[in-house]
Amino acid sequence: MATEHIPERAAGDGPDTGPGPGRGTLLLMSVAAGLSVAGNYFAQPLLDVIGRDLHLPAATAALVVTVAQVGYGLGLLLLVPLGDLLERRRLAVTLTAATALFLTVTASAPNAALLLTGTALTGLTSVAAQVVVPFAATLAPPAERGRTVGAVMTGLLLGILLARTAAGLLAELGGWRTVYWVNAALMLLMAVLLRLRLPALRTTVGLRYPALLRSTVALFGQEPVLRWRGALGALTFAGFSVLWTALAFLMSGPSYGWQESAIGLLGLVGAAGSLSASAAGRLADRGLAHRITGAAAFLLLGSWGLLALGGAGGGWSPAALLAGVIVLDLAAQAVHVSNQHLVYAVRPDARNRLNSAYMTSYFAGGAVGSALTSAVWGLAGWSGVCALGAGLALVVAGLWVADRMRRRASGGKGTAAATADVPASSLTS
Incomplete structure (x- = not known):
């Protein structure tokens, strides 16, 4: 897939003055955001099936949802601010690829420890979606920012809402692990396409990581x-x-x-x-x-x-x-x-x-x-x-x-x- 010719930009130097992302790039960002967050919601309709397969008590199986939420919350606090420090395309691609890796840990988990570890780490890196949304806002000119953010948010919200439906259908076809294997493959594809389609976006914030976190608060x-x-x-x-x-x-x-x-x-x-x-x-x-x-x-x-x-x-x-x-x-x-x-x-x-x-x-x-x-x-x-x-x-x-x-x-x-x-x-x- 050919790369759109959007010039490299500096996030602190007039980031909203370009032509904005094309339809293809905007669709890609929307799909990537939806698939990123979907992994945190697959387990909700599958807890009983997962518990029976791994011989887990109900309370332990329910922790799958909890650790996903905790991981996502930590990602919001610790990883999303990095978008103002690091080159944003690289950050988005890295988090997306890491999510694919951690989904495979969940998919192949033989016990509760690896299941919960994979779920927590998937939640942590799934905040790639929250890097993509402001990325899209920065690429868009001011007159189109709302439309652009709305388009990416539509994909993100569809990912949240349809994850349960997709999980039920895929689990019926091939078991609960199939859900995570399919999502891992799709996330790896998203990482490749984001690397090909997104422009490099430099940042000019002169802060070290601890100061960056303090400035967020x-x-x-x-x-x-x-x-x-x-x-x-x-x-x-x-x-x-x-x-x-x-x-x-x-x-x-x-x-x-x-x-x-x-x-x-x-x-x-x-x-x-x-x-x-x-x-x-x-x-x-x-x-x-x-x-x-x-x-x-x-x-x-x-x-x-x-x-x-x-x-x-x-x-x-x-x-x-x-x-x-x-x-x-x-x-x-x-x-x-x-x-x-x-x-x-x-x-x-x-x-x-x-x-x-x-x-x-x-x-x-x-x-x-x-x-x-x-x-x-x-x-x-x-x-x-x-x-x-x-x-x-x-x-x-x-x-x-x-x-x-x-x-x-x-x-x-x-x-x-x-x-x-x-x-x-x-x-x-």
Whole structure:
């Protein structure tokens, strides 16, 4: 495959002034991001099968999901900021190839120790996806940044949502190990194609690694956009995790009684909502990022009404439930893409550190949402879960209103006000 003729760029010296990635390169980055994160979600519908094959107790098998999350969180903190220190194409290719290697460790694991080791290391390096997203934002001119980020995020989100469905189908064909062998082969292919198609992107940040990590944490204190958008992202992803954590309990319970393979197909329904990422990015390019967030916040709130109806029983429940899933996913991705659009515009020289800080907040929110769901389900079932999700959505809407009032009170001063409701083509990032 021929390399697109995009000149080598310096990330700190006018990175957004080129023609942007072509369609082929953008599609490649989207697919690579989706395949990178998918490996962290394959195990969820396969825990019982894996446990039986390796003779593991249920508690040990469940650790597969936990160590994947821990590994991914460490990668966000420790590896993603390297994109502001190292040549970005090399970093993306190295992490992608390492993910392929660690997937083979999981695929060939004869015992729990190697299974958990391979899973944790796969989670650690799968943050290649979070290097690719700001890479795409840097390659894009300001007027197309939202569309570009939205396209790559669509691939990433499809990877998350469809991983469970793909895992179930591949496991039925060749066993649970087949899932990881196939993903490893695809990741190796992605590493080769990324090396061929992406331009070299030099960085000019004069920091050593320890200082780079300290500066990542310091960004929270320096950038109000990051603080506000980090909070909105964390709460939104918490609600997203509440839904997808509790959904399997509902669908396998007496109200529906679905089999695991059928439950896995719900990922296809969620995928429909993920397509909103591209549309949200295009609207953000027109200066509507803040308004997108507000509209999406209230859609989140309404989605929990549909979801509550969907769990009440009766012939109309499936339609209400599926509609609620689609609306919630659509709204959650719209918030996420509008958040990234604004965060990336703050400091082009620090995009990977900004992404590390934002995504760490986002990921922490998801972890808290999952933990709360387990407790609430045991106490109050689906109605309690819906109340929890609606409460989180209400806080998202409240924060959006508070941020809007703060921006109006500032009289248009400050980074947040300067970047929220103006077309991307007018930004000087």
